[in-house]
Amino acid sequence: MNTSITINEERLKNTFIELVGVPCPSCDEKQEAELLVKKLKELGMEPQVDRAGEQCGGTTGNVWGFLKGNVPGALRLFFEAHMDSVAPTTGTHVMEKDGVLYSDGTTTLGGDDKSGVAAVLEAMQCIIENDLPHGDIQVCFTIGEETGSYGVRYMDKTMIQADAGYCMDCGGHPGAIFNASPKAINLKLTVKGKSAHAGLEPEKGINAIMLTADALHALPAYGRIDAETTLSVDMIDGGLASNIVPEACEIVIDMRCPDETKLERLKNETVEIFRNAVEAKGGTVEVAVKEVAPGVNLDTDHATVKLAATAAEKSGFPVSMGFTGGCSDANFLCGMGLPTVLLATGMDKIHTTEECLALEDLNNAARWVLGIVREAAGERLS
Ligand SMILES: [Zn+2]
Structure with a gap:
């Protein structure tokens, strides 16, 4: 694996700031969706907006992007993060202090879950501009997670064409994998x-x-x-x-x-x-x-879990696997038959106006996505 290829930290930070600057309350993510469609189009990832929003009274559907693999037979990956943020979320101004991002104290930061969205986008851009080997990749940015996981609940499951799912939507440092969550x-x-x-x-x-x-x-x-x-x-x-x-x-x-x-x-x-x-x-x-919500119950030696653990290990992140009592979009994706684990992106003090995000965690979340893609492709290359 050529480790000299890595993510662009400055670009990632700017993407994050741009994403949280757009209002995106639950089920009113239209502006955010338009921005993401534009970004995916620029990447050549064939964006699509599905019809999930029509079923929950939303202003948009989930935003999907597709990247056709260049490594035949590689594990097909699915990366997911939600677009909406909890109130107060409109008018976010990002402040940076000692390598940590905050809001100005009047809104949430939106790291839940723009840290996941930004990390996935940066990893995709890195793969595309460096023409790295990869299998088929789907990315999906969902609506209405905070008020009831509406995006995944009303998703057309036949759109999912993947073997392993990663829901980028959890606190803790990158390297933390949640492979079990209750029904x-x-x-x-x-x-x-x-x-x-x-x-x-x-x-x-x-x-x-x-x-x-x-x-x-x-x-x-x-x-x-x-x-x-x-x-x-x-x-x-x-x-x-x-x-x-x-x-x-x-x-x-x-x-x-x-x-x-x-x-x-x-x-x-x-x-x-x-x-x-x-x-x-x-x-x-x-x-x-x-x-x-359906449960997540993947063994630690399940291919989906192992891939995330190996990629984290090779990136030098401390790996942990475990249980969370909370439910996320990963639960619903598992319920639809896609083995999905929840991965930590570094978001902290979420659902409060003190929410923060360390840039190191954001960078590592993107490195982790990149590592998972490269590891999945490398398994078949060797
Ligand atoms: Zn979240």
């Missing part, structure tokens, strides 16, 4: 009792709120269940008026675990505990389960 479900339990006048004849009612309280009290644990499993009672809604014994009470429990069998067992046990507690006092329970 997340919402368990909605509607406890039904019987209404009655609260003052005249409360004994004729069955208080659904009190039944729910009994059932919640019967749960053996909540919060963190074990290292990879969580259960959190996050919403409650019950009662109609202060003079009516409530007939119904609804709660929503967020449950997460990368092991589907374990998650299913936890869900069933929770429902059973609820049923037993509620039925013992004359009530009933209605159950509805909604999948929030």
Whole structure:
């Protein structure tokens, strides 16, 4: 591998500053999308905007770019980062201090996730201008990630033509790989009792709120269940008026675990505990389960994981692999059958106006993308 070929740090910084200077609230990324289409066109990456936006009321769809491989048979790669940033995000002015980028304190910086977008663009430009060997590459910049991963949720999965996916959207220094993330479900339990006048004849009612309280009290644990499993009672809604014994009470429990069998067992046990507690006092329970996000569960020796680890190692980054309790676009891409891991880009203090990004991390994120491409091509060259 010719290591003298590397990314252009000045250009990368300028690209990042240009990208975060464009307003891009969730599902209103039109201006950012137009800028990215222009940049991909200049690179000769055949940009396309898909129709995901139409399904979530967005002003644009996901922006795709394609680079046809020049190494037959090389692993086909997919790089993904989201275009939107959390509010306040419009009117970002970037300040630099001691090699770290900040906003002026009135907006978020937008390193979540323009660090990923900029790193991918710089790596692509480096590959193209140096005519480096590479397999087929797809890049995809998605919409509405922060408000519900709408871009990937409504993506036409037949557009994905890749073997390994990399979602550039996580804090930590480049070299950190997240190869496991939970499947997340919402368990909605509607406890039904019987209404009655609260003052005249409360004994004729069955208080659904009190039944729910009994059932919640019967749960053996909540919060963190074990290292990879969580259960959190996050919403409650019950009662109609202060003079009516409530007939119904609804709660929503967020449950997460990368092991589907374990998650299913936890869900069933929770429902059973609820049923037993509620039925013992004359009530009933209605159950509805909604999948929030599929899980990421790739072994450390999975080709997708190994490729990222080897590329990081060869670039001299400390490699770590592990679990994150959060869900990202990687979860949905895995759910669509593309093995995808989440990679760290250095974004820090995200979702706050103190958000920052060390230039060294941004540079290393781009070097990492470049390394993954070269490693994937090199495997077949040797
Ligand atoms: Zn993000």
